[in-house]
Amino acid sequence: SGEAARSYTAAVRQFGSADPGGIVDTSSEIRSLVVREESLPTETLAASELEKGLWVIRLFVQAGLCASNGEARRLIQQGGGYINDRKVEGEEKTVVKEDLVEGALILRAGKKRVKRVVFE
Numbered sequence: 001s002g003e004a005a006r007s008y009t010a011a012v013r014q015f016g017s018a019d020p021g022g023i024v025d026t027s028s029e030i031r032s033l034v035v036r037e038e039s040l041p042t043e044t045l046a047a048s049e050l051e052k053g054l055w056v057i058r059l060f061v062q063a064g065l066c067a068s069n070g071e072a073r074r075l076i077q078q079g080g081g082y083i084n085d086r087k088v089e090g091e092e093k094t095v096v097k098e099d100l101v102e103g104a105l106i107l108r109a110g111k112k113r114v115k116r117v118v119f120e
Contacts, residue, residue, distance in 0.1 A: 040106070040116040047119040053094035056081070063117050065109040075109055082108040 043063045045054075054062075057072040060081060066072035073091050075081045081088040083099065084106050099105065105117045 040114055042116040044118050044120055050097050050119055053096045056088055056093040056095055057091055059095055063107050063115045065107055065113055065115055080110045
């Protein structure tokens, strides 16, 4: 049900997923999350950023979740950076158009700080 899905995604956002290996495919869950979470603080970046791919470190800084590249690097090294509820594995990741869900990304730094990023 929609209510169960909302409770689940709220719990995952608050406490993290008990599915560290990403075994459960939550892509439809993520899609509904992105669409529903228009209430999240939203950062709009230029669509042209994605043309060549946007370095994940730069993405976290531009979204306002990290104050510097060094902070973003530490966040990801410590396993606290998430894009669409998937842990960012490695600071050399490049985000491309194909990573967007419904034209947006949900970024999370640690357990509490969440931003929705749209590209226009």
